[in-house]
Amino acid sequence: MSESRRRGSYAVGRERRDRIVAAAAERFATAGYANTSMTGIAKEVGITATGLLHHFPSKQHLLLAVAEHRFDVAAALVDSSADADGDALIDALLAVTRRFVSEPGLIELFVTLSAEAADPSSAAHELFAARYQRTISELAARFEACARKGFFREGVDYEAIARECIAVSDGLQLQWVLSGGRIDLLADIRRHLERLAESLRP
Amino acid sequence: MSESRRRGSYAVGRERRDRIVAAAAERFATAGYANTSMTGIAKEVGITATGLLHHFPSKQHLLLAVAEHRFDVAAALVDSSADADGDALIDALLAVTRRFVSEPGLIELFVTLSAEAADPSSAAHELFAARYQRTISELAARFEACARKGFFREGVDYEAIARECIAVSDGLQLQWVLSGGRIDLLADIRRHLERLAESLRP
Numbered sequence: 001m002s003e004s005r006r007r008g009s010y011a012v013g014r015e016r017r018d019r020i021v022a023a024a025a026e027r028f029a030t031a032g033y034a035n036t037s038m039t040g041i042a043k044e045v046g047i048t049a050t051g052l053l054h055h056f057p058s059k060q061h062l063l064l065a066v067a068e069h070r071f072d073v074a075a076a077l078v079d080s081s082a083d084a085d086g087d088a089l090i091d092a093l094l095a096v097t098r099r100f101v102s103e104p105g106l107i108e109l110f111v112t113l114s115a116e117a118a119d120p121s122s123a124a125h126e127l128f129a130a131r132y133q134r135t136i137s138e139l140a141a142r143f144e145a146c147a148r149k150g151f152f153r154e155g156v157d158y159e160a161i162a163r164e165c166i167a168v169s170d171g172l173q174l175q176w177v178l179s180g181g182r183i184d185l186l187a188d189i190r191r192h193l194e195r196l197a198e199s200l201r202p
Numbered sequence: 203m204s205e206s207r208r209r210g211s212y213a214v215g216r217e218r219r220d221r222i223v224a225a226a227a228e229r230f231a232t233a234g235y236a237n238t239s240m241t242g243i244a245k246e247v248g249i250t251a252t253g254l255l256h257h258f259p260s261k262q263h264l265l266l267a268v269a270e271h272r273f274d275v276a277a278a279l280v281d282s283s284a285d286a287d288g289d290a291l292i293d294a295l296l297a298v299t300r301r302f303v304s305e306p307g308l309i310e311l312f313v314t315l316s317a318e319a320a321d322p323s324s325a326a327h328e329l330f331a332a333r334y335q336r337t338i339s340e341l342a343a344r345f346e347a348c349a350r351k352g353f354f355r356e357g358v359d360y361e362a363i364a365r366e367c368i369a370v371s372d373g374l375q376l377q378w379v380l381s382g383g384r385i386d387l388l389a390d391i392r393r394h395l396e397r398l399a400e401s402l403r404p
Contacts, residue, residue, distance in 0.1 A: 108320060115317025118310060118379040129380050136377075157393075163377055163385065164394050170376055171369025175338075177320040178331050183365065191359070192366050195401050 017055050017065075020045050025066045029105030033063060064127055067113055070106065071131045073099060078139060086151035086200070089142050090193045093165060097189045100173065104181065107173050114170065136162045143200075152200040161196070168192050219257050219267075222247050227268045231307030235265065266329055269315055272308065273333045275301060280341060288353035288402070291344050292395045295367060299391045302375065306383065309375050316372065338364045345402075354402040363398070370394050 023044045027036040038059055042052040056062040074096045081092035100107055117128035139162035146152045169189060176185050225246045229238040240261055244254040258264040276298045283294035302309055319330035341364035348354045371391060378387050 111320045112317050114376060114380075115314050118313045118376060120382075125380075129382075132377060132380050160390055160393055163374065163390060164370060167370045167373025167377060167390075168366060169369075169373070171371070171373035172365065174316060174320060174372055175334060175365055175369060178316075178327075178334050180322075180331075188362055188365055188369075191362055196397075199397050199401060 021065045021069050024062045029103045086146045108177050111177050153202050223267045223271050226264045231305045288348045310379050313379050355404045
């Protein structure tokens with residue numbers, strides 16, 4: 001097979017995989033994880049059940065891919081603020097929350113999945129442990145870049161700041177689910193981030 | 203039965219129930235929930251298995267009682283700061299973290315249990331939903347009392363502040379478990395609370 005043919009078929013496979021993950025995220029968010037069948041997802045994407053199993057051997061594998069996709073989306077939003085100022089970074093973090101709020105069904109799924117992942121023997125553990133570590137490092141690096149440009153103070157432990165931002169987001173998502181969606185997630189997170197940014201100004 | 207006899211036997215039952223919950227919390231924290239047997243707990247408390255089942259029909263019931271006890275301990279620590287100033291309130295919140303850190307096995311158990319409780323059909327849901335609501339109200343009331351005495355600013359949404367404090371605590375406990383205990387929970391929470399208190403001063 002020529003190099004370009006091989007790359008072409010890789011791209012097709014990748015594109016199909018992405019469509020499967022998008023369809024699964026949509027179904028998990030609306031119908032719930034338990035009520036979603038692999039057959040239903042295959043039908044929606046227009047492939048056979050065997051074709052689906054080729055990409056994802058089980059619904060649990062698909063759930064982890066949806067989780068990974070959610071981490072990727074958040075990382076891309078924060079990364080988009082890479083060359084900007086402190087306000088743009090805070091805006092990017094608010095955009096992540098806005099995205100989460102637009103998929104309430106996934107909030108519930110993630111609260112459960114991240115807690116499951118806390119158990120080292122769970123299938124989700126490795127993915128969550130690695131992605132939390134990476135997310136914290138990347139977010140800390142964004143804060144540090146803003147500090148180097150003079151938007152925020154230098155000499156602050158920005159890894160700790162990053163852990164706090166992620167903790168507030170996770171903790172409030174838990175409260176959002178426990179309260180039956182009665183708290184305003186975006187308003188609460190905005191309040192925390194604005195106070196944080198204020199305290200970090202030089 | 204005379205009134206005093208009845209009250210006496212109630213007190214004995216209550217005292218035994220407390221000893222069971224304390225023994226279960228200790229075992230869940232050290233051996234883990236899965237590795238703890240009802241028979242082992244009964245033996246430790248010095249009662250028969252039937253006697254234990256009279257108080258707690260299942261290990262799941264006992265787990266919920268341990269959860270409730272943990273909420274009570276935290277509430278009592280915060281309540282102890284009722285008539286004090288803003289610094290005492292921050293110290294009380296740090297005392298809650300110190301207590302959590304002293305029982306690392308329970309942190310893991312609670313991360314899992316609170317996520318389970320997010321599912322409205324779970325046995326833990328009602329307890330967690332009610333206790334989160336109560337904890338938030340009580341903590342907000344403590345902050346408001348400090349504001350009335352002039353330690354903190356007035357006109358702040360202290361329910362939102364209370365939600366944030368609890369979110370930071372829950373979110374960092376999740377990160378603590380995911381990172382295999384590599385973050386300094388107490389230092390991170392102290393940093394958040396000190397910055398928060400600073401921003402709330404009149």
